[in-house]
Amino acid sequence: MRVVIAEDSVLMRAGVQSLLADVGIETVAAVDNGDDLLLAVREHRPDLVIADVRMPPTFTNEGLRAALAARQEFPGLPVLVVSQYVEGSYAVDLIAKGAAGVGYLLKERVADVTDFLEAVRRVAGGGSAIDPEVVAQMLSRSRDPLDALTAREKEVLGLMAQGLSNAALARNLSVTQGAVENHISNIFAKLSLEAGRDENRRIRAVLTYLDSTVVRT
Structure with missing residues (x-):
């Protein structure tokens, strides 16, 4: 079996690689960010990707997003997410098209090496x-689309609904314009607004916000 590991912690990355090597599983690439994960998958076409959720540069959901992108580019690519966090909306996206070749384990609950290696083999085998706990959190999510957003993303969307430009958003929130763009990109993804003209997605995001606000009141 050939594996790509995506984990920003040097110790965790080395530890997983060592565990796999002990049972004859080859790590063909070990990277620490989402962009390099995609490059490694394209180069090596591994039998399995093991990925953390939060990696550079923003430490939010880059690893999981990269894993999703890899599965879209290479349908059926087995992916095992091992993280401290449950990233609700992206976890749903990961599993939505079928759980075959998909794993999502919490690091704090992966205490048994034998169980972990069994999960590796199971996911790699389809x-x-x-x-x-991941299942429980996914089931507990309400149907309000805004529930997938973080508090900061809701704040950004609320200001977007007031008609503020990205530059005005940055000034209002005392952050860089790049940070605002990252928040907006996450909002588009979590609200399942497909790629297209940003102006159209912005309008649709604001309409979703307004619709949700009206329903709640």
Whole structure:
């Protein structure tokens, strides 16, 4: 079996690589960011990707987003997410098209090496390994689309609804314009607004916000 590991912690990355090597599983690439994960998958066409959720540069959901992009580019690519966090909306996206070849384990619950290696083999073989806590959190999410957003993303969307430009948003929030663009990109993704003209997606995001606000009041 040939594996690509995406994990920003040097110790965690080395530890997983060592565990795999002990049972004859080859790590063909070990990277620390989402962009390099995609490059490694394209180069090596691995049998399995093991990815963390939060990686540079923003440490939000880059790893999981890269894993999703890899599965879209290479349908059926087995992906095992091992993280401290449940990233609700992206976890749903990861599993939405079927749990075959998909795993999502919480690091704090991966205490048994044998269980972890069993999950690795199961996912690589087309099975699934979903942590019960991940399932519970996914099931507990309400149907309000804004529930997928962080508090900061809701704040950004609320200001977008007031008609503020990205530059005005940056000034209002005392952050860089690049940070604002990252928030908006995450909002588009979490609201499932497909790629297209940003002006159209911006309008649709604001309409979703206004619709949700009206329903709640």
